[in-house]
Amino acid sequence: MDPSELERRPTSLGGYGSIVPYHAPATYDPIYGDEGVRVDLPTEGYESADQILNRLTRAADKLDLDTDPGRLYYSAQCQDFSWYGSGIEDLREDLPSSWKLSQTLQKTLEERHGTELGIHRPCFVILAPIRYGIFWTVLRGFKNSDEDGEGYETVYDTQAGVLMENPVLSWPALEELVESDGPIPLVTTEVEAVSLRGEDRPLEEVIPVNHDRTGDADILAAKNVYKSEKTEASEQMHEAVERTARLSYRIKGGTIGFEKEREFRAEGMSLLRPEGITLGGWPVVMGSPFCRAISDE
Numbered sequence: 001m002d003p004s005e006l007e008r009r010p011t012s013l014g015g016y017g018s019i020v021p022y023h024a025p026a027t028y029d030p031i032y033g034d035e036g037v038r039v040d041l042p043t044e045g046y047e048s049a050d051q052i053l054n055r056l057t058r059a060a061d062k063l064d065l066d067t068d069p070g071r072l073y074y075s076a077q078c079q080d081f082s083w084y085g086s087g088i089e090d091l092r093e094d095l096p097s098s099w100k101l102s103q104t105l106q107k108t109l110e111e112r113h114g115t116e117l118g119i120h121r122p123c124f125v126i127l128a129p130i131r132y133g134i135f136w137t138v139l140r141g142f143k144n145s146d147e148d149g150e151g152y153e154t155v156y157d158t159q160a161g162v163l164m165e166n167p168v169l170s171w172p173a174l175e176e177l178v179e180s181d182g183p184i185p186l187v188t189t190e191v192e193a194v195s196l197r198g199e200d201r202p203l204e205e206v207i208p209v210n211h212d213r214t215g216d217a218d219i220l221a222a223k224n225v226y227k228s229e230k231t232e233a234s235e236q237m238h239e240a241v242e243r244t245a246r247l248s249y250r251i252k253g254g255t256i257g258f259e260k261e262r263e264f265r266a267e268g269m270s271l272l273r274p275e276g277i278t279l280g281g282w283p284v285v286m287g288s289p290f291c292r293a294i295s296d297e
Contacts, residue, residue, distance in 0.1 A: 011083045011246065014081065015077050017285075018075075018243045020073070027129040028165055036164060038189040041055070052158060053091070055160060056072075056128075059130070062177055063131065064130055067128060068087055073127050074126040076101075076102075076123070081105065081117050099122060101122075121142065123138070124139040132171070133165065136160065136161060137158065159277075189277070192236075192237060193272055195268060196268060200266065203263070209248065218255060219251070221249075222246065223246055237285060240273070248289070250288070250291070251291055267291050
C-alpha cells in the first residue's frame with residue numbers, strides 16, 4: 001500500500017470499539033427517545049464477500065438502500081487500528097483482500113507512529129440510509145483454507161438488519177428480505193444518543209480525502225479533537241471517543257477548496273450506540289462529526 005492509499009482510505013488508531021464515522025443523510029433521529037426498533041435479517045453464518053455484497057444489492061432493490069459513495073459508509077476495524085471507506089465499489093475491493101490490506105496498513109502505521117499494532121482479525125461495520133432508518137451489517141473476518149491448504153478465502157461471521165425509530169406496521173419489501181410469512185419480528189433496542197460540543201477547536205493533522213472515491217467533496221480526515229465530557233454517557237461511549245485517534249469530518253456549509261482554506265474548526269459530533277448491535281461484544285458507535293472552514297476570502 002503506497003502513501004496515496006492512506007488518503008484514499010482515511011485511517012485511525014483505536015480499532016475495535018472506536019467510532020464509525022457516518023455522514024449519510026439522517027434517516028434515524030434520536031429526538032424520538034432512547035428506544036429504537038431492530039429487525040434482524042437472516043444470514044448464513046460464515047459468508048463470502050459475494051454473499052455480503054448480494055445482500056446489500058438486494059436491499060438496494062427492495063428497501064431503497066443507497067450504496068453509492070457518500071451514502072454507504074463503513075469502518076474496517078482491526079484490533080488496534082481502522083480505516084474508513086464509502087460506497088459499494090470500495091467495499092467490493094476491501095472485503096476479499098482485508099487480511100492483506102490489514103497487514104500492509106499495520107506496517108505503514110507502525111512505522112509512522114513508532115508503536116506495535118495488533119490485527120487479530122479484520123472486521124467491518126457497514127451503515128447505509130434506507131427509507132425508515134439505517135441498514136447495518138457487522139462482519140468478523142476469518143480465513144477459510146482451500147482444499148490443498150495452500151490458499152484461503154476470506155469469509156465473515158455476519159449479522160445484518162435494520163434500525164428504525166418506530167415500528168413500521170407494513171413493509172412488504174422488508175418482509176421479503178426477512179423471509180417472514182407473518183408479521184416482521186421486531187426487537188426493541190435501547191439506543192444511546194450523545195452530542196459533543198466542538199467548541200470551535202481547530203482541527204489538527206488535516207488530510208484531504210480523495211473525493212472521487214468518497215462521492216463527497218466536503219469530507220476531510222483529521223485528528224479526533226473531541227473528549228467525552230458528557231457525564232451521563234455510558235462507559236462504552238466514553239471509551240469509544242477516547243479510543244478513536246482520527247475521524248473523517250463533514251465540512252458544514254461546504255468549502256471553496258481545500259487548499260484555499262486557512263483552517264478548519266470543530267463544530268460538534270452526534271453519536272448513536274444501539275445496545276442490540278455489537279461487533280464481537282464491542283459496541284457499535286456511529287458518529288457524525290462536523291467542522292467548518294475558515295477562509296481569508
